[in-house]
Amino acid sequence: MSTARAPEPELQGERGFVANSWLVAKREFRERVRSKLFAVSTLFLAFLAVTVALMPILIRAVGRDSTTSIAVASSEADLTNSSIAILETFLNPTKQKPPPYTFVAASPSDDLAGAVYDGRYAGALVATRDPNGKLLFQMLTGESLGTDKVTQVQIGVLAIGVLDYIKHNPTGLAGSAVPDFIAQQVGASAAGGGAGTVDPGEFAGRRIVGVVSVVLIFITVVIYGMWVAAGVVAEKSSRVMELLISAATPEQLVIGKVAGMGLAGLLQYAFILVPALSALLLQDKLSALILGPGNGVPVSLAALTPGLLAAYGAFWVLGFILYALVYAAAGSLVSRAEDLQVLALPLSMVAIAGYGTAVLALGGGIGPLVRFASFVPFWSPFVMLTRLTVGRVEPWELVLSLGLLVAAIPIVAVIAVRVYSAGVLLYGQRPGARQIVGAILNPPA
Amino acid sequence: MSLAVDGLVKRFGAIQALNGLHFEVPEAHVFGFLGSNGAGKTTTMRIALGVLRADGGRITWRGRDHRGLPRQFWGYLPEERGLYPKMTVLEQLVFFAGLQGVPRDVAIREARSWLARFRVPEFAGRKAEELSKGNQQKVQFLAAVMHDPQVMLMDEPFTGLDPVNIVLLREAILELRDRGKTIVLSTHQMETVEAMCESVAIVDRGQTIVTGPLSEVKRSTGRRMVLLATRGDHSLAWLAQVPGARLLRPGMERSEIEIEPEVEPESVLAAALAAGARVTHFEVADPSLEQVFIEHVGHPADIEPGTEASAGTPSGTPSGGRQIAPAGIASAPDGEAVA
Structure with missing residues (x-):
């Protein structure tokens, strides 16, 4: 204290907004990252993510002893039988018991789609011949038939086409030996929107990416949002808030906290994503290792285009900021950590509504509601992301969705800061809606 | 400034x-x-x-x-x-x-x-x-x-x-x-x-x-204090004869007497001597801040005013x-x- 400094501090300017927000952010980040909870939750989430990434292998490992039953039908009994014989040869290695596939002859007039939908068959292969003699195979796939199996059937179909071609054109050279192959997911045909335009193999891959990204964005927004709220409550309950509000403005405190927690969340995210993506990329090798040679799972990361990743990053960051601001304001309204649970539920309901809509869209139903929800700022991080993954989005739609989200942030920030600056001064009482609205319209300072 | x-x-x-x-x-x-x-x-x-x-x-x-x-x-x-x-x-x-x-x-x-x-x-x-x-x-x-x-x-x-x-x-x-x-x-x-x-x-x-x-x-109430020490008699019964004087805090060593603004401190001394008290110390002082506070506000500073009872004697501000x-x-x- 004896080291005297400049005697006229009142003549100095106010310390910079950015400098103080950054100081608050650094403190938040450090405290969060050093906490035991951070380490534990990171490990848990990383474990969860790797498990999800390895799910296809696990499903195969569980289902390796089961048999996939596929109906084969055509208007020519010959073609049906030869197709079955060829598929048996190609897809059922002789040594494996029970064989991975059984093929059942059926009639094209049967309700094959219904049978697949009911699960009596995992899929149905219907062959027709066009007037030129070229074969067309239509594959109806049920929900239990993975893309890898569809691919295997497709390889078998190629063999059928080639052998059939040789049989009918012994001299060769006329037409094409490669049959047409159309796979169609049973139940998805009514999806409309983008789903029908994507082939089912790719659609399934995109759907996995969509599910994983929506789940991740939802979990992290809610979890990291709660970090922010809990951080505010901790400052209130320890009463350090009294010292804080005299040292920094509410704007600096809210923005610093959101930024610090967001960076901590991003770090955790990296800790989760790196092992999960590695697991996805190594899936082929891992699966060969676990399930034996020839059982590789083709990696379906093709759906993760750079554009989609960029959109994902943008929606994650913007979505987190939007929700974190609301959580910061909510945290300021309670004085004890226990009371936070009361507020947490209604808050996550907003996110859950968006999440639910996104899941609806993942089912392939991009209806007016989904389309509308993909523009609403609190929902677009989930819903537009889903539409981007599994549907078709016009560029203007994406720009509008992001634009509305960006525009919503300063509005929500102003409201959140006003609620916060009133809320942090309150102890032991929970303000009513009227007081909160009053604070928004007429801030305390 | x-x-x-x-x-x-x-x-x-x-x-x-x-x-x-x-x-x-x-x-x-x-x-x-x-x-x-x-x-x-x-x-x-x-x-x-x-x-x-x-x-x-x-x-x-x-x-x-x-x-x-x-x-x-x-x-x-x-x-x-x-x-x-x-x-x-x-x-x-x-x-x-x-x-x-x-x-x-x-x-x-x-x-x-x-x-x-x-x-x-x-x-x-x-x-x-x-x-x-x-x-x-x-x-x-x-x-x-x-x-x-x-x-x-x-x-x-x-x-x-x-x-x-x-x-x-x-x-x-x-x-x-x-x-x-x-x-x-x-x-x-x-x-x-x-x-x-x-x-x-x-x-x-x-x-x-x-x-x-x-x-x-401290002088804002107009009241003053007389600090008085006497040998032998500590009851100060004679104080009742002095209008406007009140024994605030009796003590073996020294008693504190509060007097109204119009009362001359010497009248307390005179009454004591008249009653035959053996005065060893006489001092005129300002009231303590606590007394001033109570006088103005009606209750001590560390007592919540909230209830009507405690606010009973309102501040003779x-x-x-x-x-x-x-x-x-x-x-x-x-x-x-x-x-």
Whole structure:
């Protein structure tokens, strides 16, 4: 204290907004990252993510002893039988018991789609011949038939086409030996929107990416949002808030906290994503290792285009900021950590509504509601992301969705800061809606 | 050249927290800001800090509106004490000083020097949660003064401290004053105010009851004290014969007698001698600040006024906010804040 400094501090300017927000952010980040909870939750989430990434292998490992039953039908009994014989040869290695596939002859007039939908068959292969003699195979796939199996059937179909071609054109050279192959997911045909335009193999891959990204964005927004709220409550309950509000403005405190927690969340995210993506990329090798040679799972990361990743990053960051601001304001309204649970539920309901809509869209139903929800700022991080993954989005739609989200942030920030600056001064009482609205319209300072 | 609070008004819903509060704090003085809980002290401090906005009136420093003053102008020790429990003492001090614009290296040096001065250099590396309440309080005091503010607002700085630490803190505050800092102390401890404050304000229910230099405030009731020691008879039964005199505190060594303004102290002595008492000590003095407070406000400062019963004898506010001289800052009921 004896080291005297400049005697006229009142003549100095106010310390910079950015400098103080950054100081608050650094403190938040450090405290969060050093906490035991951070380490534990990171490990848990990383474990969860790797498990999800390895799910296809696990499903195969569980289902390796089961048999996939596929109906084969055509208007020519010959073609049906030869197709079955060829598929048996190609897809059922002789040594494996029970064989991975059984093929059942059926009639094209049967309700094959219904049978697949009911699960009596995992899929149905219907062959027709066009007037030129070229074969067309239509594959109806049920929900239990993975893309890898569809691919295997497709390889078998190629063999059928080639052998059939040789049989009918012994001299060769006329037409094409490669049959047409159309796979169609049973139940998805009514999806409309983008789903029908994507082939089912790719659609399934995109759907996995969509599910994983929506789940991740939802979990992290809610979890990291709660970090922010809990951080505010901790400052209130320890009463350090009294010292804080005299040292920094509410704007600096809210923005610093959101930024610090967001960076901590991003770090955790990296800790989760790196092992999960590695697991996805190594899936082929891992699966060969676990399930034996020839059982590789083709990696379906093709759906993760750079554009989609960029959109994902943008929606994650913007979505987190939007929700974190609301959580910061909510945290300021309670004085004890226990009371936070009361507020947490209604808050996550907003996110859950968006999440639910996104899941609806993942089912392939991009209806007016989904389309509308993909523009609403609190929902677009989930819903537009889903539409981007599994549907078709016009560029203007994406720009509008992001634009509305960006525009919503300063509005929500102003409201959140006003609620916060009133809320942090309150102890032991929970303000009513009227007081909160009053604070928004007429801030305390 | 001072900190002036002028006609401050603040309302929280139905509660009138401040109702024309005023006082003036001379520069480089220690100012006592006295009032019961709910008198408006914390609210006044929060308005000065810019955390709350006044509905009316103003606060100025050297004539300049407080809203134009940078945050680091103020040092604030809140009544509600708190630190980050998991942060080390040094980290928090550097953090809070950093928010006030003190560079990290300077802050570390200042923090270590202050801790050494408070005879706790080993606290630097300890987490706040490992410290006793009293020691946490010392750290909070440091957090409030680390950035070398011009004016310090201290809400009950001495509560919870042991006598040794009270002395340390008093010395530190007086030294800050000697370095030209202006200090506003809100406290219930009247003897501390009498020992440290050049001027005071007594506030009640958002209004200034009396303010000015300590000596004048102590005389503001017009009453005086007679300190009397007699040999043998301690009952002072003869005092009943003196109208306007009241035995305030009987004592073996010395009795305190309060006399009304119109009563001459000598009449007490005369009555004693007439009654044959053997007077060994006779002294005329001002009433204690505590008596002055009770006289004005109607109850002791550390008793909540809330109930009608305790507010029973309302302040015979002789001055209705008489301005004797400059001083201070006030606080309000805790936690009634949302607009």
